Amino acid sequence: MRAITAFGAAGEVTGSKHLLEADGARILVDCGVFQGRREEAYRKNSSFPFDPASMAAAVNSHGHLDHCGSYPLLAKKGFAGDIVSTSATRDLAALVMMDSAHIQAHDSGFLEKQQRKRPQPWRKIMAPLFDERDVNAALRHYVAVDYGRPRQLADGVALTLYDAGHILGSAMARFEIGAGGGGLAVGFTGDLGRRNMPIIRDPETLPPVDYLVCESTYGDRLHDPMETAMDDLAEAIKGTAARGGRVIIPSFAVERTQELIYFLHKLHDAGRIPSLPVYVDSPMAVSATAIFRAHPECYDAETARDFPFAGGSPFAFDSLHYVTSADESKKLNDLAMPCIIIASSGMCEGGRILHHLVHGVSDPRNTILIVGFMAGHTLGRALADKLTQVKIFGEPYSVKARVKILNSFSAHADWKEIVSWVSSLDTRRLKAVFLVHGEPAAQAHLKARLLEKGIKRVEILAEGESVELR
Numbered sequence: 165m166r167a168i169t170a171f172g173a174a175g176e177v178t179g180s181k182h183l184l185e186a187d188g189a190r191i192l193v194d195c196g197v198f199q200g201r202r203e204e205a206y207r208k209n210s211s212f213p214f215d216p217a218s219m220a221a222a223v224n225s226h227g228h229l230d231h232c233g234s235y236p237l238l239a240k241k242g243f244a245g246d247i248v249s250t251s252a253t254r255d256l257a258a259l260v261m262m263d264s265a266h267i268q269a270h271d272s273g274f275l276e277k278q279q280r281k282r283p284q285p286w287r288k289i290m291a292p293l294f295d296e297r298d299v300n301a302a303l304r305h306y307v308a309v310d311y312g313r314p315r316q317l318a319d320g321v322a323l324t325l326y327d328a329g330h331i332l333g334s335a336m337a338r339f340e341i342g343a344g345g346g347g348l349a350v351g352f353t354g355d356l357g358r359r360n361m362p363i364i365r366d367p368e369t370l371p372p373v374d375y376l377v378c379e380s381t382y383g384d385r386l387h388d389p390m391e392t393a394m395d396d397l398a399e400a401i402k403g404t405a406a407r408g409g410r411v412i413i414p415s416f417a418v419e420r421t422q423e424l425i426y427f428l429h430k431l432h433d434a435g436r437i438p439s440l441p442v443y444v445d446s447p448m449a450v451s452a453t454a455i456f457r458a459h460p461e462c463y464d465a466e467t468a469r470d471f472p473f474a475g476g477s478p479f480a481f482d483s484l485h486y487v488t489s490a491d492e493s494k495k496l497n498d499l500a501m502p503c504i505i506i507a508s509s510g511m512c513e514g515g516r517i518l519h520h521l522v523h524g525v526s527d528p529r530n531t532i533l534i535v536g537f538m539a540g541h542t543l544g545r546a547l548a549d550k551l552t553q554v555k556i557f558g559e560p561y562s563v564k565a566r567v568k569i570l571n572s573f574s575a576h577a578d579w580k581e582i583v584s585w586v587s588s589l590d591t592r593r594l595k596a597v598f599l600v601h602g603e604p605a606a607q608a609h610l611k612a613r614l615l616e617k618g619i620k621r622v623e624i625l626a627e628g629e630s631v632e633l634r
């Protein structure tokens with residue numbers, strides 16, 4: 165029997181988990197967490213709709229939480245095989261899974277304390293799903309394999325990873341099942357990146373496949389071209405510096421922060437922005453940047469050319485400062501001069517960015533730069549929607565700083581980019597494209613565009629639905 169089943173990221177964009185059944189071998193492609201409403205997410209993340217011990221092997225496409233965050237639980241519940249990924253993905257996944265273990269321990273400890281102080285019947289304390297030891301146990305299953313190096317996962321099942329161009333180390337997976345006349349090739353895009361992203365390479369073309377499982381996050385949206393991101397950034401910084409203000413950038417610790425550092429480095433060297441101090445104020449971003457520094461094998465030709473190994477790191481220049489201690493972070497509030505502050509969390513839902521917003525959101529000289537996706541009901545979304553009043557730590561603040569949104573930053577292909585990438589494949593063998601990792605409207609739009617392009621069969625996978633591969 166040969167089949168694919170979507171156990172997550174079906175009609176939604178989190179919880180990626182796909183089962184590939186290939187002649188008796190069961191292989192799990194990604195094991196991410198569901199994100200969203202707290203109780204529902206917790207329920208969906210606390211167990212698996214399959215037996216982890218039945219899996220021969222797993223593949224981790226990249227180190228985002230919604231693709232790797234449940235591997236510790238998988239290992240805890242009996243998974244015994246290898247987790248194959250690139251070496252950069254293994255390192256980023258280690259950071260992200262460990263961070264998740266710490267957040268779970270912190271949140272549940274905090275609620276327990278509240279409950280002891282003032283018991284409330286409605287308060288639900290959710291025990292952490294895994295701890296540091298479970299993360300370490302999962303990491304011992306990881307086997308690092310570089311792009312383009314085939315690896316046998318089970319009898320008659322070989323895997324090759326291809327660069328997905330989404331974040332450092334991100335990979336598409338191509339499986340070859342069986343041999344000779346009855347052989348099949350199946351591709352999984354994981355999260356598909358974009359051309360011309362800084363630091364990392366463009367998405368590769370997959371060799372021909374019979375079936376393709378394709379993401380569809382932005383299946384009905386278009387981004388501004390990546391090429392304008394650096395110019396947009398320079399404009400925002402020049403304007404703010406001229407007003408004597410500071411540029412406050414909420415940013416995800418992994419990938420977006422390193423892209424910003426890379427662009428700021430280039431703008432600084434070219435003299436295109438005034439020489440302001442730049443503070444990366446996030447311990448997680450500092451750790452992630454160290455991982456970027458350790459993986460030059462993932463850089464594109466431009467990065468390798470502009471920052472040769474002996475010529476200094478893309479992630480270091482004289483006005484750039486990494487801030488780890490909380491004391492140093494607080495001292496930034498007293499700085500009188502214009503500066504640039506990059507801090508987490510990316511959607512302003514917690515972390516040090518909140519302190520910077522408390523001190524900066526009501527000063528008309530400042531700019532708050534939105535460079536990432538802001539989910540509904542987050543402070544980041546309220547700022548992006550240009551509300552004039554926001555609540556931070558429960559207190560009201562009027563928004564007088566300028567809020568500027570840069571749409572050019574995105575690590576996901578938009579619908580035209582997905583269609584163009586699929587069209588670049590040799591589709592003569594292609595029997596079907598299965599869409600995952602998208603909301604219903606995005607998936608319907610992308611499906612129509614792919615059919616228009618001449619793809620014969622495009623299906624949207626429902627959660628738990630198996631499709632047979634013939």
Ligand SMILES: [Zn+2]
Pocket residue numbers: 226228231330355
């Ligand atoms: Zn991703």
